[in-house]
Amino acid sequence: MSDLKLGFPGNEKNENFETPDNVAPPWDATTKFSVMGKPHPRLEAEDKVTGRAKYSYDIRFPDLIYAKMLRSPHASARVKSIDISKAKALPGVLYSEARQGLTVRYAGQGVAGIAAETEEILDDALALIEVEYEVLPCAVTVEDAMAPGAPQVLNGPNVGGRPGRGKERVDAVHKDADIVVEAEYRTQVQTHSCFETHGCVCKFDDDGSLTVWASTQSTFFTKTAIARAARVRPENVTVITEHMGGGFGSKFGADDWDRFCVLAARATKRPCRYLLDRRAEHLIAGNRPDSIQKCRFSANKNGTLMGAWVESWGTAGVGRGAGVQNPTIYRFRAAGSEQKDVRTHAGRGRAFRAPRHPQGVFALEGMIDEVAFALGMDPLALRQKNDAHPVRSAQWPVGQKAIGWRKTPRGNGAVKIGYGCAGSRWGHNARPGDAVRCRIGKDGSVLFANGSQDLGTGTRTLIAILGAEELGVPLSFVDVRLGHTTDPYGHASGGSVTAPSIAPVVKQAAWLAKRELLEHIAKKIGGDPKKMELTDGDVLGGKKKITFKQACALLPVDSIDVTGDSRNVFRVPRFSREVAGVQFARVAVDTETGLVKVQKIVSVQDCGQIVNELTVRSQMLGGVIQGLSYALFENRLLDRNTGDMVNADLLNYKIAGARDMPEIETIPFNVAQGGTTAGVSSLGEPATVPTAGAIANAVSHAIDARVRSLPITPDKVLAALGAL
Amino acid sequence: MADDKIRVSRRDILRGAGAAAILGTALPASAKEAAAKAPAGLTRHGPGAVPVSIGLNGKAAKVMVEPRVTLLDALRDRLDLTGAKRICDRGACGGCTVWVNGKTVNSCTMLAIDAAGADVRTVEGLAQNGKLHAVQAAFVEHDALQCGFCTSGMVMSCAALLKNNPKPTLDEIKAGIAGNLCRCGTYGHIFNAVQEASR
Numbered sequence: 033m034s035d036l037k038l039g040f041p042g043n044e045k046n047e048n049f050e051t052p053d054n055v056a057p058p059w060d061a062t063t064k065f066s067v068m069g070k071p072h073p074r075l076e077a078e079d080k081v082t083g084r085a086k087y088s089y090d091i092r093f094p095d096l097i098y099a100k101m102l103r104s105p106h107a108s109a110r111v112k113s114i115d116i117s118k119a120k121a122l123p124g125v126l127y128s129e130a131r132q133g134l135t136v137r138y139a140g141q142g143v144a145g146i147a148a149e150t151e152e153i154l155d156d157a158l159a160l161i162e163v164e165y166e167v168l169p170c171a172v173t174v175e176d177a178m179a180p181g182a183p184q185v186l187n188g189p190n191v192g193g194r195p196g197r198g199k200e201r202v203d204a205v206h207k208d209a210d211i212v213v214e215a216e217y218r219t220q221v222q223t224h225s226c227f228e229t230h231g232c233v234c235k236f237d238d239d240g241s242l243t244v245w246a247s248t249q250s251t252f253f254t255k256t257a258i259a260r261a262a263r264v265r266p267e268n269v270t271v272i273t274e275h276m277g278g279g280f281g282s283k284f285g286a287d288d289w290d291r292f293c294v295l296a297a298r299a300t301k302r303p304c305r306y307l308l309d310r311r312a313e314h315l316i317a318g319n320r321p322d323s324i325q326k327c328r329f330s331a332n333k334n335g336t337l338m339g340a341w342v343e344s345w346g347t348a349g350v351g352r353g354a355g356v357q358n359p360t361i362y363r364f365r366a367a368g369s370e371q372k373d374v375r376t377h378a379g380r381g382r383a384f385r386a387p388r389h390p391q392g393v394f395a396l397e398g399m400i401d402e403v404a405f406a407l408g409m410d411p412l413a414l415r416q417k418n419d420a421h422p423v424r425s426a427q428w429p430v431g432q433k434a435i436g437w438r439k440t441p442r443g444n445g446a447v448k449i450g451y452g453c454a455g456s457r458w459g460h461n462a463r464p465g466d467a468v469r470c471r472i473g474k475d476g477s478v479l480f481a482n483g484s485q486d487l488g489t490g491t492r493t494l495i496a497i498l499g500a501e502e503l504g505v506p507l508s509f510v511d512v513r514l515g516h517t518t519d520p521y522g523h524a525s526g527g528s529v530t531a532p533s534i535a536p537v538v539k540q541a542a543w544l545a546k547r548e549l550l551e552h553i554a555k556k557i558g559g560d561p562k563k564m565e566l567t568d569g570d571v572l573g574g575k576k577k578i579t580f581k582q583a584c585a586l587l588p589v590d591s592i593d594v595t596g597d598s599r600n601v602f603r604v605p606r607f608s609r610e611v612a613g614v615q616f617a618r619v620a621v622d623t624e625t626g627l628v629k630v631q632k633i634v635s636v637q638d639c640g641q642i643v644n645e646l647t648v649r650s651q652m653l654g655g656v657i658q659g660l661s662y663a664l665f666e667n668r669l670l671d672r673n674t675g676d677m678v679n680a681d682l683l684n685y686k687i688a689g690a691r692d693m694p695e696i697e698t699i700p701f702n703v704a705q706g707g708t709t710a711g712v713s714s715l716g717e718p719a720t721v722p723t724a725g726a727i728a729n730a731v732s733h734a735i736d737a738r739v740r741s742l743p744i745t746p747d748k749v750l751a752a753l754g755a756l
Numbered sequence: 757m758a759d760d761k762i763r764v765s766r767r768d769i770l771r772g773a774g775a776a777a778i779l780g781t782a783l784p785a786s787a788k789e790a791a792a793k794a795p796a797g798l799t800r801h802g803p804g805a806v807p808v809s810i811g812l813n814g815k816a817a818k819v820m821v822e823p824r825v826t827l828l829d830a831l832r833d834r835l836d837l838t839g840a841k842r843i844c845d846r847g848a849c850g851g852c853t854v855w856v857n858g859k860t861v862n863s864c865t866m867l868a869i870d871a872a873g874a875d876v877r878t879v880e881g882l883a884q885n886g887k888l889h890a891v892q893a894a895f896v897e898h899d900a901l902q903c904g905f906c907t908s909g910m911v912m913s914c915a916a917l918l919k920n921n922p923k924p925t926l927d928e929i930k931a932g933i934a935g936n937l938c939r940c941g942t943y944g945h946i947f948n949a950v951q952e953a954s955r
Contacts, residue, residue, distance in 0.1 A: 227938075278905060278939050310845050646899045657942075688941075
């Protein structure tokens with residue numbers, strides 16, 4: 033039995049653990065890292081700053097053709113007829129499809145498609161298609177879709193969802209509590225607005241094999257879906273995603289337009305590109321569902337949270353999945369929710385960076401503040417009193433100090449200062465199933481290969497760092513190939529599973545390759561391979577010291593080529609059950625104009641074992657900025673009568689820009705987490721969860737009135753002040 | 757935007773404007789009809805492809821494009837320079853930023869024929885003699901990028917900012933890139949990178 037030391041300074045614990053013979057020994061709090069945990073620029077950074085990086089959108093061939101679909105301007109309609117003959121007659125039009133008789137359920141649904149020699153011909157052709165619609169009544173808000181006599185969106189009732197459980201118990205707890213607070217919170221629909229829109233480039237080779245350059249968060253899901261759509265055997269499909277321009281949860285698998293692209297490529301025997309235009313990206317490529325959350329919370333005068341009951345409604349358009357993560361995070365005597373999922377005539381919601389969490393936490397943390405106000409307690413103190421998580425409990429004081437909690441007074445002028453905070457929870461989400469290939473060449477080259485994708489999170493660099501660390505060589509020795517489905521399987525990048533799942537597998541592949549290398553070298557230079565080690569590029573413990581490159585040159589084979597997988601590397605004790613984070617905001621609110629200016633955000637985020645400090649900070653920064661954008665600006669606006677989106681561009685759908693930026697202090701919180709041999713945790717999603725809640729609480733503190741609706745626009749601030 | 761015929765998109769307007777500017781007429785119903793009615797004494801461009809010569813990253817380049825083709829599309833689809841990106845397609849995001857005669861331009865809102873004879877520099881032509889521009893090097897060092905899709909435009913705007921204002925304050929940096937959007941949320945690291953490059 034050996035000991036595993038887990039946790040962080042001030043809260044460490046020892047776990048008994050014996051490493052199996054065939055498994056890389058786990059890293060813990062006592063591990064001295066040489067590459068891990070430091071800031072490393074990402075491997076592909078130079079390609080991205082010089083314009084060399086090729087995204088799917090950038091893949092070109094001399095005979096490339098372009099595809100696009102005509103999209104319904106109506107949210108609810110029946111297609112009576114489509115006349116595509118004029119379009120087909122246009123020189124340069126190569127392929128077309130008309131969906132006669134289609135029932136349209138949301139604005140933007142594809143009605144007909146064209147593939148053509150150039151994008152200009154494509155636009156001309158689409159303008160020549162004549163569609164006759166029978167326009168039907170639509171319902172695009174939760175209220176309209178729930179009203180008596182509302183048009184039915186799909187088969188079955190518009191309102192679905194899970195019945196709540198345990199309401200009687202919560203009601204009983206409320207009765208015993210000293211105070212009860214009730215309020216209704218609302219959040220908006222947010223579109224992913226990926227800068228590289230959804231889509232792909234498809235190319236058939238003469239032998240019938242198909243290559244797809246896809247902008248996807250899952251090369252392997254895309255491969256399966258495209259193979260099915262094109263009726264090609266999966267083994268004849270290769271999906272490539274070298275670089276991709278943002279997904280945020282909206283890019284799993286293949287879509288309707290990808291299917292059209294692949295059919296056009298096959299019919300014309302030409303490579304074909306279809307990436308959505310900006311308007312379609314807003315309308316049909318995913319969104320975060322909205323919510324109405326009726327909350328009833330109770331507490332005792334000593335600051336003990338008692339009961340929490342939430343009834344919520346939301347819409348994911350024609351899809352489902354509009355729930356909220358509320359109540360959560362804090363210890364309640366009894367808590368529960370009933371969540372209704374309402375179908376409307378609008379584009380389908382998709383997973384969006386921490387689905388359900390930011391909207392739920394906005395309402396939850398608002399309620400916690402309202403309870404604190406009713407109790408006359410400091411809201412931070414109330415949180416600390418009711419938070420049992422070992423990591424978050426340590427994070428609250430760190431954030432409190434960094435923001436200077438409520439040190440600046442509200443002020444007597446028109447501009448008021450306020451402070452707010454909020455927390456987050458997330459799963460560790462390390463999932464078995466990944467495999468990573470490690471190849472060490474006689475020439476000293478090191479390659480790690482995996483077929484999954486780097487969304488811009490820094491996965492490629494993370495793999496290189498983990499590999500270099502375990503192998504005991506400088507980072508510069510290591511290359512990584514990512515995003516080709518000809519390489520071993522890698523998970524879809526959703527749920528923040530990528531880093532925690534692949535980390536122990538990279539470590540395992542490197543460890544296996546290292547053992548094999550040392551066994552070969554021991555025979556050449558003498559020594560016990562079990563006692564030999566590779567450290568900082570040197571082979572130590574043999575009869576003589578040689579460098580890694582010299583060792584590789586001595587290999588009796590051309591290369592060592594091993595594949596590490598996830599067997600056994602997940603059976604490691606874990607420090608805490610959930611990933612924890614807290615954020616603090618300081619805002620300045622102009623009570624005359626209603627304008628909110630965020631001055632500073634502090635994010636303290638549990639990262640498990642930090643692999644790359646630089647990209648960890650980038651993830652945290654991005655989480656905060658997207659959260660700020662959600663809190664103050666973003667809002668998909670649908671015309672209630674026509675169901676069409678009135679701000680389907682990046683001018684009127686506002687996302688945060690440079691001048692909206694506060695000072696953002698990122699404080700990565702390293703925890704020797706265990707759970708896998710690498711101890712790496714989920715980061716991308718939890719980093720964005722608390723921001724809107726923290727900002728909203730700061731606004732309410734500043735103006736001494738509560739805005740219970742996102743985004744917090746000037747009109748809502750003025751209304752809360754009674755000035756409108 | 758052919759996705760919806762009801763709307764008049766930026767591309768439609770540009771397409772019309774290309775012909776109108778040259779013909780000196782009001783916005784025509786279709787470029788083809790208007791071109792046929794060109795008044796005497798005016799040069800007719802299009803509706804077919806016309807030759808356009810530009811100085812591109814220090815070299816002469818010639819391309820055949822219809823008058824309605826944007827500079828961005830000419831660069832990407834005809835000249836194989838895919839660094840500049842079409843993101844918003846209406847001059848709102850800066851992802852297609854290039855320099856035309858030393859000034860930053862949203863290349864999605866400029867016609868290729870209007871760049872005729874101009875000196876165009878794209879992100880591919882920013883590094884000199886294999887050495888990264890100070891802004892590019894600082895972007896790498898400070899991880900001022902995530903997915904990287906806005907990066908080409910950001911780099912061009914930041915480099916232009918430093919050309920005009922070698923020692924910008926933080927507020928001046930924010931104002932300098934106010935026309936460039938980033939979805940991943942890299943602004944903080946971009947500010948750090950520009951400050952580093954200005955030292």
